[in-house]
Amino acid sequence: MSKEIFISHAVKDKALADAFVDLMVTAMGISADDIFCSSLEGMGIPSGANFVDHIKAAIQSPKAVVALITPNYLASQFCLCELGATWAMSHNLFPLLVKPLTFEDVKGVLTGAQLTEINSATRLSELRDQLNSTLGLTGKNTARWESKRDVFLKGLPKILKKLPSHQQVSAATHAKVVSDLGDARQYIADQEADLEEKKDLITKLEKAKDKNEVAAIKRAYAGEADQLDQLETDLGLQLENLPKHVSYVVCKEIGLQQRVKIDNFKDADLAEGLERAAGQQLIEIDDSGFCTLNSSHPLVKKMFKPLRVLKKFIDTASSETHEDFETEHETTLSLGNSDYWAIRLDNRLHRMSF
Structure with missing residues (x-):
């Protein structure tokens, strides 16, 4: 079952995800129970659960998807699939641009998306207001927010410096990632079409008068x-x-x-x-x-x-x-x-x- 906020991030960026989630919990008043972050204890994949299946379930219907767009993120096919799923399902997407990336670096992946620079105090406050509106929160304690935000920004350079560096990818690898993203979107579109067909089947079966009519309906959909x-x-x-x-x-x-x-x-x-x-x-x-x-x-x-x-x-x-x-x-x-x-x-x- 989806939680209200899905944190889309690269595994290599766990430290950044941890710091940002802490900012959301301590400064915005968002409950940790409402946040899904796959790499953080208590917010991610339960012990024994299938990783891919759990991620698919978690991204079905969150109120907001916050994406930490880093070099590691762009190098991860799994992250790009999460991004594709977010677009295909029309979720509320809040992408955070992390240095050294620039707007030019991501325009091919996030065309038309309103990006927030994670190192900008003003843009982080705007993001807070947008999330409050999306989640139905009041967000009245501005002084507390600004204090916690500034602490986060002060420690951000040190966090980013310690993140594992990504390897430069070839043009062929990049093309494959883009292709995989397109495949992911098509897969989701096919799944949605299949879901609609099954809903229609269920409706007709519920209206069927006898077992012969049920059998005929099942054959028609098989x-x-x-x-x-x-x-x-x-x-x-x-x-x-x-x-x-x-x-x-x-x-x-x-x-x-x-x-x-x-x-x-x-x-x-x-x-x-x-x-x-x-x-x-x-x-x-x-x-x-x-x-x-x-x-x-x-x-x-x-x-x-x-x-x-x-x-x-x-x-x-x-x-x-x-x-x-x-x-x-x-x-x-x-x-x-x-x-x-x-x-x-x-x-x-x-x-x-x-």
Whole structure:
């Protein structure tokens, strides 16, 4: 869950982040519990938590993002991703420019942003007023603020001098960082679009009247691969309710367009199973020994509906779905393929002769 203020900073700038957070707490009256700062104890990542996942969660909805823009910050791809996320989510951004950087150094990264020079007393006071307004604070104790601010500014040169220096990056590395930032923005945009789609799905599911309507809505929102998995499962469950010899007849008669004939000499087990199924009225056997599904039997009737839906899906599925299936399973996606029945619909058919 996001806190009210997210401090975006480079890990190498921990000392600067610590001093600035202390200024916010002691001089502005902001509670430490309302500040997220990943490198500071008690304000960052809980023990055992995933670092990336926790950062993503923390930057979802803060009221303000304060970015400490230093050379180390610009050299950090992770920091630039945080900056990109802040822009993409339209958060209130308060960038603090830290020497030796100049406005010219950051104009390509922070175009149009109102920068605050961290070493300027006047600009820090303006930042305080902006944060007070954003957070709904009164900020009345001006004398205390100015005293603490001046102490912070007096100690700032010493803090900056001790910060680890950054390595000069090549033009290629810089270009990659910019590209990664663009990718981060696109990722966030895609996630937001996906979130809106899921919200729409939830709304429609809440209004659904019965389980059939729920299933239809889920299929409409699923990708083709997910739809195929679900339709195969639906048919497979109905086939499992039938004896394996009847499932065999379904495969041969409807899928392979072949008639099944009883032959005691060729396959006594199949013949016995088919005769047993005929006694259960699941199939009919004519005088020549040819078997036909009894479509009026309740179990057979229940099987026909998911079979028709799956057949329609396979017939209209994209070539990409067929190609992906063939790559994964090394067989064709077709009801006319006995391997498809045995692999995806009823594995009992593996042990039967086609």
